[in-house]
Amino acid sequence: MKIDFSLVTRRTFLNTLFGGWLVAFMGGSLYGLLKFAFPTLGKEPDFVILKPEDFLNIPANSVKPFAWGGKLGLFFKHSNGSTTALKGVCTHMECNITYIPNDKKFYCACHKGWFDENGKNIEGPPPKPLEFFDVTIEGDKLIVAKKGIKVELPKA
Amino acid sequence: MNCPRLKNWFSERYNFDEIRDLAKKKFVPNHKYEVWYYTGGITLFLFIIQFITGIVLSFYYIPYFEHAHKSIIEIVTKLNMGWFFRSLHHWGAQIAIVVLFIHVWSTLLLKAYRKPRELIWISGFILLGIAIFFGLSGYLLLWDERAFAAVRVATGGAGNLPVIGEFIKAFLRGGIDVTGDTLTRFYAFHVSVLPLITICLIGLHVLLVQYHGMSVPISVKKEKRTETPFFPNFVYKDLIIWLIVLGIVVTLATLAPPEIGKKADPLAPAPENIKPEWYFLFLFQTLKLFPGEILGMNGETIAILLISAGILFFVLIPFFDRKSQRDERSTLFTWIGIIYFLYFVIMTVIGFIS
Numbered sequence: 001m002k003i004d005f006s007l008v009t010r011r012t013f014l015n016t017l018f019g020g021w022l023v024a025f026m027g028g029s030l031y032g033l034l035k036f037a038f039p040t041l042g043k044e045p046d047f048v049i050l051k052p053e054d055f056l057n058i059p060a061n062s063v064k065p066f067a068w069g070g071k072l073g074l075f076f077k078h079s080n081g082s083t084t085a086l087k088g089v090c091t092h093m094e095c096n097i098t099y100i101p102n103d104k105k106f107y108c109a110c111h112k113g114w115f116d117e118n119g120k121n122i123e124g125p126p127p128k129p130l131e132f133f134d135v136t137i138e139g140d141k142l143i144v145a146k147k148g149i150k151v152e153l154p155k156a
Numbered sequence: 157m158n159c160p161r162l163k164n165w166f167s168e169r170y171n172f173d174e175i176r177d178l179a180k181k182k183f184v185p186n187h188k189y190e191v192w193y194y195t196g197g198i199t200l201f202l203f204i205i206q207f208i209t210g211i212v213l214s215f216y217y218i219p220y221f222e223h224a225h226k227s228i229i230e231i232v233t234k235l236n237m238g239w240f241f242r243s244l245h246h247w248g249a250q251i252a253i254v255v256l257f258i259h260v261w262s263t264l265l266l267k268a269y270r271k272p273r274e275l276i277w278i279s280g281f282i283l284l285g286i287a288i289f290f291g292l293s294g295y296l297l298l299w300d301e302r303a304f305a306a307v308r309v310a311t312g313g314a315g316n317l318p319v320i321g322e323f324i325k326a327f328l329r330g331g332i333d334v335t336g337d338t339l340t341r342f343y344a345f346h347v348s349v350l351p352l353i354t355i356c357l358i359g360l361h362v363l364l365v366q367y368h369g370m371s372v373p374i375s376v377k378k379e380k381r382t383e384t385p386f387f388p389n390f391v392y393k394d395l396i397i398w399l400i401v402l403g404i405v406v407t408l409a410t411l412a413p414p415e416i417g418k419k420a421d422p423l424a425p426a427p428e429n430i431k432p433e434w435y436f437l438f439l440f441q442t443l444k445l446f447p448g449e450i451l452g453m454n455g456e457t458i459a460i461l462l463i464s465a466g467i468l469f470f471v472l473i474p475f476f477d478r479k480s481q482r483d484e485r486s487t488l489f490t491w492i493g494i495i496y497f498l499y500f501v502i503m504t505v506i507g508f509i510s
Binding site for chain 2: 037038039041042043044065066067069070071072088090092093094095096097098108109110111112125127
């Protein structure tokens with residue numbers, strides 16, 4: 001069928017075609033580039049396994065650091081001898097905290113934030129309490145896990 | 157030396173008269189505020205120093221988290237003049253940022269941003285942002301405890317922006333945490349991404365200044381003024397001042413080489429009395445003002461939003477300041493400029509002494 005009048009001129013048709021091609025090409029390239037430049041995010045671990053002999057014997061009222069993924073974890077023995085573990089990262093701006101045994105408090109040097117020994121934010125800018133973990137011992141393994149995570153160890 | 161044949165070779169192919177005429181046509185207005193015109197040139201000169209010292213430092217620096225800290229120690233202890241060039245790079249950066257701030261505020265208070273120069277103001281502001289990002293990224297390359305904590309806070313702060321925050325944070329860090337990946341990424345920003353953007357933007361900035369000519373402050377616009385030819389008179393004055401600045405930077409670099417802290421350890425507590433670089437102190441001090449929670453909302457998010465709003469207003473001042481667009485005195489915006497300046501200075505001083 002031959003049409004007498006066309007709705008678009010040849011020039012408009014070609015411009016749209018080439019323009020569209022250019023946009024699609026640039027968009028696709030940019031998408032690929034961004035996909036590459038943007039990192040594949042890792043994830044915080046659900047649990048870590050430590051050696052009990054390294055941690056259970058620390059003196060009362062002290063902490064020992066361990067690696068919680070890429071972050072600082074603190075194994076903590078209260079002055080009454082009970083043990084627990086927590087993420088040693090300030091809830092304000094993610095600086096690493098430290099334990100001050102004399103005051104029985106956790107302290108962040110970056111913006112002077114304080115937490116009590118139960119991790120409650122008591123002074124300074126931190127908006128939330130510290131995150132505590134569940135600590136269990138299975139045989140020769142000390143398992144530190146996120147609260148509410150069921151740890152299933154691979155059968156050896 | 158006179159080489160007529162070489163001259164001929166070029167003049168047969170290129171028309172030098174045009175360039176010569178262009179240089180002859182450019183004049184700089186004389187008035188009592190002209191001293192502030194030099195700050196832009198000084199910044200340019202310091203950026204050139206940064207480029208040159210940066211290039212030689214990159215011959216030896218190793219952008220890998222296990223070797224980065226040690227490679228800097230080797231640069232300053234084992235290489236010929238290594239201590240000097242690292243120190244010069246450090247002090248060049250510090251003074252460049254000081255002069256940049258002076259440049260920004262003199263532009264603001266003299267209303268040099270007013271129509272038709274809005275784009276010069278905006279390109280200049282982006283350059284200031286880039287200079288600060290240069291500082292932050294260069295600073296992490298040390299990979300010492302202070303840099304590690306500072307970058308965690310700075311990238312974490314960006315993460316508090318609503319919607320895009322998490323995206324920016326992960327993009328800057330190259331992961332969920334500040335790790336060796338962040339170091340490599342910041343190295344790429346510092347030596348390739350930022351310098352390329354800087355060159356383009358400085359080109360645009362300077363080109364626009366040539367296009368519009370130098371701004372004359374409103375208060376002296378009606379007075380009778382004389383003009384100085386840019387070439388050679390003003391260029392010579394510029395060179396004299398550049399030489400003085402070079403003297404200052406070299407003196408500082410020689411007498412006060414910057415320290416290198418302990419190697420960063422992701423599991424060590426943040427060091428006591430940790431403070432960011434001085435040009436972040438006003439932000440650092442502002443963040444300290446906000447409590448963790450305001451009316452049930454996250455205090456940081458509110459703080460970051462307010463700071464962003466303040467900065468956005470600052471960038472858009474040329475568009476809000478209607479009076480100076482019409483070349484009328486605009487006292488309100490002089491005061492706004494002074495308030496911004498005082499806030500910056502006071503917060504920086506408090507951050508310094510507290």
